Amino acid sequence: MRAEDVKPLLAPTAGLLSRDEAKARLGASESIFRQLRLAAVIGRHVEPTDRRPRYAATEIEAFLSDLQAAIPNRAAIDRSVDRMVLVDACRKVGTPLLTAAALIRAGTVPSAAIDPGRKGLGAIHVDLQDLRTAVIAKMLDAVPKLKTAAIIGGSLRMVDYLLTMGELTLAKRGPALRGHTIPAVTCASIDSFLA
Template identity: 75%
Template sequence: MFRNYPIEAGTAVLGQACPRTQVYSIHSAKRAFRISRARFNAKLVEAELAAPNGSPDRVTVLRPLRAEDVEPLLAPNSELLNRGEAKGRLGASESIFRQLRLADVIGRHVEATDRRPRYAASEIDTFLSDLESAISTRASYQPSGDRMSLVEACRKIGTPLLTVKALIRDGKVPSLAIDPTMQGLAAIHVDIKEVRTAVTGELLDAVPKLKTAKILGGSLRMVGFLLSTGELILEKRGPALRGHTMPAVTRASIDGFLANHTTLGRLSQATGLSFQRLRFELPKLQILPRPVPKDTGHIYAKAGLRDAILASELELPKPPDWNRM
């Protein structure tokens, strides 16, 4: 007994296991509650159970550390969950949990007994209740190929949960159902076609740079030059959707550029003449490209261009399609 004092819970004394630790030493308390010596010493000094003794690792205990003193001091907060418990309560995957963490929807908390981050159950419950309150109609849960959990739908279409939550609040994802056998986000089921349509509807009308080059009948170097001059505008399309996460060139800026300009590629498409032939013939008609950096391509002002070609003696292989110019 003296060799093992203070006696910890489970220690055999006179043939019987001790049911509960009654008196702690600093060492046994720090081991039982998984707290560092320096932090435990600070808690003891704060509670006036010990006095400082020159360093964080040394204190003078003022009286025996009884269970009724130590346990309330170091008992974990039942409202704070570890990461696994928090994900379980949320009913979400690691990636969804990380999204909510980075968005500060779920904050980090630190307990006195543990440096590892903890998460408040109340914050998770508030988020879930806010989302569920946005579900105006709760259809009866019917498993189907298109209906799946909100978490799985977000994963499949590559859209953040908070984006879909906003669409749900705006009434743009109407067919929602609650799976009574699940909890948290995993219980909320959506029609993935509705989610994809809603997300796509929020996207800015824009096209990738490679497709923009094809529309202009030019090259990526030409697109880069026009972006640098501000004649084309590159913007993020909107809510992330798999395959549409990169910034794209707005349709409005493409239409604005083509209202007053054209390119050698588009002239070739319009007239049916080859690039080489046009590069040879157009200077004869005093139709010159605008000055641009080398290897950018040929860009022309549209003003008077059509009339000059029609008035020339160029033999066109087909009726011109001026809509493509």
């Protein structure tokens, strides 16, 4: 085979990274990478000449630049303020990276800053308490069924019956601090029932 015949076949793989290369470019763990994959932020590409899944560097860079562009003060990070890397803050708060990214884009995490000396997600720092406050503020004013039973002085069976009869209203509370939207009873419907 001549090299000039093979080059056009291999050309589409230019700009595509292996899974390990993509995680390194992103600066994230396997679980964070999986979150972005499942949310279709990073797509999987398969080439005819190489059946292994590959990931586009441009998609990773687009996600990072979009997130960094949402941070209003792109100056050097202030070391006097107690901040931590976004990925670590998400782990401590127990919220998905995509939830934290959405809150940063919405401007509800004012402490977000960029460390110019680092790359990928490691360059984005936030104040832990700021992130926790932003996540809690986005949660619906609702309580889990067990807590509802304690408030009305009944059992879970009674709560389920009241939900079936329409006396109480069930809603999804989220984004939850542990990464799941949980079914919860709205406080307004509890107050209305007790009244």
